[in-house]
Amino acid sequence: MRTIIAALIVVLGATGAWLGYEIYRQSATDAGEAYGVAFNLVDQDGDPISEQAFRGNPTVLFFGFTHCPEICPTTLYELSSWFGELGDDGADIKAYFVSIDPERDTPDILGDYISNVTDRVRGITGDPDAVRDMARGFNIYFKRVDLDDGDYTMDHTASILLLDSEGRFRKTIAWGENTDTALQKLRDLAKT
Secondary structure (H helix, E strand, C coil), X not given: CHHHHHHHHXXXXXXXXHHHHHHHHHHHHHCCCCCCCCCEEEECCCCEEEHHXXXXXXXXXXXXXXXXXXXXXXXXXXXXXXXXXXXXXXXXXXXXXXXXXXXXXXXXXXXXXXXXXXXXXXXXXCCHHHHHHHHHHCCCCEEEEECCCCCEEEEEXXXXXXXXXXXXXXXXXXCCCCHHHHHHHHHHHHCC
């Protein structure tokens, strides 16, 4: 019985968080406001980057970390494949991978990690507090999970955010989403 109650609490909590996220997202979109928060971080080359990078072109935004065992490398490979399939149709879409583990993901490490898979995605990292503030401002869930061996991993939102050329939220591509659906979402995004 306790297990059922605990599961119900988790489901209700997740549903409440999702509804809050949707209400916030929709109100920002309806008001024509850019999504997320202002930030000042660095890219994989150590150059300054701010929310202005998400203006002027449609943007794909993913939050992850380089020590991720499955979700992050898979997402990078999928993005690379999708951009390859889109060809010129996706040429104007900018893509960013924001590290939610900036203590380990220095610009060099992040750059090497991403460039081993694709040249279409840029890494973003920086001061840990500033990265966490940025992630929270984009309603990204993340949590450090300590492991028995003294190491740690990160639990995090696995969806890809799609922002139009004015930085407004459009849609997400869910983890494991059908390739044809993801490609259509990116084609639609390219027109914004």
